[in-house]
Every structure is written in structure tokens, then in C-alpha cells.
Amino acid sequence: MHGLHLTADLRGCPAAAPLMTDPEALRLHCMQAVQAAGLNAVGELFHPFPSPGGVTGVVLLAESHLAVHTWPEIGGVTLDVYVCNLHGDNRLRAAGLLAALEAGFGATQVHHQRLDRGTPRVP
Amino acid sequence: MHGLHLTADLRGCPAAAPLMTDPEALRLHCMQAVQAAGLNAVGELFHPFPSPGGVTGVVLLAESHLAVHTWPEIGGVTLDVYVCNLHGDNRLRAAGLLAALEAGFGATQVHHQRLDRGTPRVP
Numbered sequence: 001m002h003g004l005h006l007t008a009d010l011r012g013c014p015a016a017a018p019l020m021t022d023p024e025a026l027r028l029h030c031m032q033a034v035q036a037a038g039l040n041a042v043g044e045l046f047h048p049f050p051s052p053g054g055v056t057g058v059v060l061l062a063e064s065h066l067a068v069h070t071w072p073e074i075g076g077v078t079l080d081v082y083v084c085n086l087h088g089d090n091r092l093r094a095a096g097l098l099a100a101l102e103a104g105f106g107a108t109q110v111h112h113q114r115l116d117r118g119t120p121r122v123p
Numbered sequence: 124m125h126g127l128h129l130t131a132d133l134r135g136c137p138a139a140a141p142l143m144t145d146p147e148a149l150r151l152h153c154m155q156a157v158q159a160a161g162l163n164a165v166g167e168l169f170h171p172f173p174s175p176g177g178v179t180g181v182v183l184l185a186e187s188h189l190a191v192h193t194w195p196e197i198g199g200v201t202l203d204v205y206v207c208n209l210h211g212d213n214r215l216r217a218a219g220l221l222a223a224l225e226a227g228f229g230a231t232q233v234h235h236q237r238l239d240r241g242t243p244r245v246p
Contacts, residue, residue: 001192001199005130009241045168047183058181058188060170065181065190069124069207076124078240080205084192113238117201118132 001118003064003084004091006098010079012108015072019104021053030059030066033100037093039063039083063090066097077105082117124241126187126207127214129221133202135231138195142227144176153182153189156223160216162186162206186213189220200228205240 018025023046034041039061046057052073059066067080081098083090102110141148146169157164162184169180175196182189190203204221206213225233 001132001194001197001201003201005203007128007238007240009124042172042179043168043170045166045181045183047166049165049185056165056183056188058168058183058190060168060179060181062172064192064201065179067181067188067190067205069187071124074124076241078124078126078187078205078207080128080203082190082201082203084201111241113240115130115236115238117130117236118199118234 001084003082003117004094005080005082005115005117006094007113008079008098008102009111010077010102010105010107010109011075013075013077013105015075017106020070020072021055023048023055023057026055026057026068029104030057030068030101033097034059034061034066036100037097039090039093039097066101068101077107084118124207126205126240127217128203128205128238128240129217130236131202131221131225132234133200133225133228133230133232134198136198136200136228138198140229143193143195144178146171146178146180149178149180149191149193152227153180153191153224156220157182157184157189159223160220162213162216162220189224191224200230207241
């Protein structure tokens with residue numbers, strides 16, 4: 001369960017972009033980013049909110065999960081990518097996935113944070 | 124989108140506990156904890172893995188999300204609780220939710236971390 005949790009909090013995202021309000025557009029963006037990063041989706045759930053129309057979504061991964069929340073009314077998005085390294089080192093894939101997710105939103109400001117999760121297993 | 128993200132990485136969780144391998148037991152535990160904390164679920168998704176039978180799950184909240192991953196083979200669990208404060212200060216509810224989630228697993232070791240997310244809106 002040793003793993004890496006990356007977060008990105010985005011501001012200045014154009015509210016009119018489909019990713020900000022359309023759960024199907026956001027779902028496709030996330031699934032394409034997962035595939036491009038070489039990670040493996042095992043489930044997905046996207047929920048649209050009523051006006052002003054943000055979306056919350058998650059993709060469950062064989063390697064843990066990603067989560068996204070959009071706030072079109074303030075041009076904000078938060079992204080989480082958490083990958084465990086139980087069967088290999090997925091840190092580069094995590095960074096690639098986060099970069100691919102971010103690239104769709106056209107943010108003018110991004111705040112990144114990271115957490116090392118869990119404890120390495122004794123070999 | 125200003126909010127609080129709490130994580131707990133648990134070790135020493137009895138592998139035979141239903142929460143470690145039964146997605147329905149874990150789902151009920153999470154939903155009861157959300158309700159007790161005064162937060163609002165808008166969706167849920169739980170995925171069981173084949174042998175050794177861990178479970179990955181999320182509950183989407185009106186206030187953001189919780190995520191849980193279990194690794195019965197090493198007695199490990201990771202928990203995430205992320206709540207935004209867009210319509211009120213949910214920090215105490217986040218702490219209450221995490222404590223309620225943790226209480227079910229009987230861990231012998233817990234590692235807590237926290238992230239402040241996003242940026243407060245200009246009043």
C-alpha cells in the first residue's frame with residue numbers, strides 16, 4: 001500500500017469549457033488520460049450538480065484512484081491522483097496522469113501538493 | 124473550492140474483518156459514517172478485487188468525496204476524506220467522518236496527514 005498521492009488545485013479555468021459542466025465530456029477526458037498513462041480503470045462514477053453546474057467524478061484504478069471536482073462559478077478545479085506501488089513503481093505514471101488531466105482545463109494558476117502514503121512493505 | 128483533505132493510512136487491520144473484503148459491508152460502513160458526520164452522499168461505487176480480495180470504494184459527497192482502499196494481505200487500509208467549504212465550514216465534519224471510518228478497522232498503527240486545498244475566495 002506504499003504509494004504516491006498527487007493533488008492539483010486549478011484556478012482560472014474557462015467556465016464555458018465542456019469539461020467544467022458536462023459529466024460525459026469529463027468522463028471521456030479522464031478515461032483517455034488513464035489509458036495514456038498506462039494505468040488501469042476498474043470503475044467510474046460522475047455526478048453533475050444543478051446550477052451552476054459543477055461535476056464531481058472518480059475513476060477507480062487497479063492502482064488506486066483519481067478524483068476531480070469542478071466549480072465553474074469560480075473557474076476552479078481540484079484533481080487527485082493516488083497510485084499505490086504494490087506491484088511496481090507507478091510514480092511516473094501518476095505524474096503523467098495528473099499532467100494529462102490538467103492539460104484539458106486551461107488553468108491560469110495551479111497549486112500542486114504531494115503526499116507519500118502508507119509504509120513500504122518489508123521485503 | 125477551499126477545503127480540507129485528510130488522509131489516514133492504517134496498518135495492523137485484522138484481515139478477517141468483513142470491511143476488508145466485503146464491498147457491501149464496506150459500503151454500509153462508509154454510508155453510515157457519512158450520515159453520522161452530517162455530510163451528504165450523492166453517489167457511491169465499490170469494487171472488489173480478486174484474491175486476496177481487497178476492496179476499493181468511493182462515496183461522492185455534495186461536499187467533495189471520501190475514498191477507501193483495503194489490502195487484506197498486509198492488513199492495510201488507506202482512507203481519504205476531502206471536503207470543500209464553499210457553503211460552510213465542514214472541517215469538523217471531515218474530522219468526524221475520518222474518525223468514524225477509522226473506528227471500524229481496528230488498526231494497530233495509523234498515519235495521519237492533511238492538506239489545505241484550493242484558495243479561499245475573495246469575500
